[in-house]
Every structure is written in structure tokens, then in C-alpha cells.
Amino acid sequence: MNIDEYKEELLKISNDKDRVSFVQKFFFNGTPFVFKDRDHEYYDFSKKIADNFNIQYNDVNIVGSSRFGFSPYKFTEFSYESDIDVTLCNENLFDQFFELISDYTYKIRYREILLRKDQYNRYVKFVKYFSTGWMRPDLLPSNTTEFKEIREQWDNFFKTMSYGNSEVGNYKVKAGLFKNQSFAEKYYKSSINQLQKTIIN
Helix, strand or coil: CCHHHHHHHHHHCCCHHHHHHHHHHHHCCCCCHHHCCCHHHHHHHHHHHHHHHCCCHHHEEEECHHHHCECCCCCCECCCCCEEEEEEECHHHHHHHHHHHHHHHHHHHCCCCCCCHHHHHHHHHHHHHHCCCEECHHHCCCCCHHHHHHHHHHHHHHHCCCCCCCCCCCCEEEEEEECCHHHHHHHHHHHHHHHHHHHHC
16 A cells, blocks of 8 residues: 555545544554565564563554555655554553552652652653553653663663564664553544544645
């Protein structure tokens, strides 16, 4: 599928049911562009990530320009400067973070933790994503040792998957975590809805 064909498919969508089907079909189905004709290597790549987080390999998915061969939002071509965007969808893993964030929030409420304005703004931004079922490690609070360690472990692992260190090739690999597949589909469905308005206007 090229950019023009992708836009044509977008314009065919008329309701939420169609949007969900579109997301399932094009965002989460099949082998991504970056692994074209390399299905087995895509499995190996996914399995390494899954094993590290103790989840199933099919909980791991590549989205964005590395899936399509172009950005599904900006319509720019995939290139060597592009990142490999990975989603993990797993409730057990997500709930581990939920427990930590819940405890952290109570400590803020009862002033056991005091935040500077910039730290509070970052925390609020994190919670906005988190409340939609998406955990962004890059926005994790940075003022506790526990969260620092989690973020470092997350970043360090994906460094071992980046720049020629894994089957995907010489690209930076980064990832976010969704509570489950339904929340991931809901997020991308919302993005598609906004994109349609842009194209139509």
C-alpha cells in the first residue's frame, strides 16, 4: 500500500466500526514494511521483546512508518532516520505500573512527595496518557529512585534492540505499553478519526 492508496482507504471510513476494522487490518495485521519478506525475523524480534517482559510474542507489534513504509499521519516516507515504534499490549504488565503510579499519586496527595512545577506538569502529562490505557515510559516521573530505575531498564533494553543489535536493522527502537489490545485500537481509532477530518478539510 502506498500513501495515495492509504488515503483512499481512509476516505472510505464512515463510522466507528469501520475505524476499528481499519486499525485492526492496517495497524496490527501482517508483517510490517521494515520486515518485508522477513516474517521469521519479525517473529524473532518480537519474541526477544516479549521474553524480556514475560509476555506473549503476539503482544508485541510494530506501528508507525516502519509498519507502513510511510508515516500514517504525516505522510512522509520511512527512512534511515525513522524510529521503529513498538507497542506492547499486556494487562499484567500494565497493572504493575498502575500499582506504582497509584502509590505515587497518594504520596503526592498527602505531600509525602513534593514536586516542582516542571515535575508536576510532566506527571500530569503522564497521567493523561495513562488514563487512556497507554503507559509512556519516557514520561515516567523522574524524582524517585524506583521510577528512575524502571525507566533506565526500559531504555537500556531497547538500546540492545537498536542500531544493528537486532533483526530490525540500523534503527532506533522505542516502545510504549497499552493495557490491552482494545485500548491500543481505541487510541489509534481516535487518531484516525482526527486524521480523516484533516484530509476532508
